[in-house]
Amino acid sequence: MSVDKSGPASAWVTKALLAACLLSMAACGEQPSRFVAAGGQEARLARSAKHGSIKKVRRMIDAGIGPDGKDESGWTPLMWAAARENNDVVALLMARGANAELRNDQGETALMLAAKWTRVPTVKALLRGGARLEARDRLGWNALMWASLKGRSDIVRVLLESGANPESTDREGNRPLMLAARGGHAEVVKLLLDRGADAGRKTRLGEDSVSMAESRGYKEIAALLRRRQGR
Secondary structure (H helix, E strand, O other): OOOOOOOHHHHHHHHHHHHHHHHOHHHHOOOOOOOOOOOOHHHHHHHHHHOOOHHHHHHHHHOOOOOOOOOOOOOOHHHHHHHOOOHHHHHHHHHOOOOOOOOOOOOOOHHHHHHHHOOHHHHHHHHHOOOOOOOOOOOOOOHHHHHHHOOOHHHHHHHHHOOOOOOOOOOOOOOHHHHHHHHOOHHHHHHHHHOOOOOOOOOOOOOOHHHHHHHOOOHHHHHHHHHHHOO
16 A cells, blocks of 8 residues: 555545555455354354355244354454355345344444445345444444545445435544545545535544545546635
């Protein structure tokens, strides 16, 4: 990951991402592949969910193994199923009472993991099961913020249509529009603007989405944002 030194707000975002990398390779956009120990009922259930073994998952739950136990990596079966797009397993776990609001060690919920890595059907399955849009991880970011940073326009659209707040903010004042602008994701920028995101909002350090786009060389996005601001 390259370190951006072009502006204080961008530097904060980069620092946050580096911190997230130290907490979890997940924050760097890598699919999870962490080893699940062979022992323990929770680990066996998590492993079956990870590999999409719906018959094994159903059999273990029917035998009385709770759906919310965490494996040695701190992930629940629902997190693994969501991260691996095992949607039948996601539906089964939620129907059997899996808690979509449980967090791993990085504070991530199953919905955040899906917003980072998987496709629309997985996100919709979690939302149907009651996953909360505004849940935050240890960085103070929700699913919409991660999807915006990664340029996942299809996921951003679904989250917005489901009621996600386009003006979600973390402790430093970063918002989805800023993250999309910083990442050079024009389609996501347009989606957020059309849903009412304010291009004039500033971080605690005084930077806005225009300056974040400019600092990374995304001139067309910066021009679009200026037009929306009426500059």
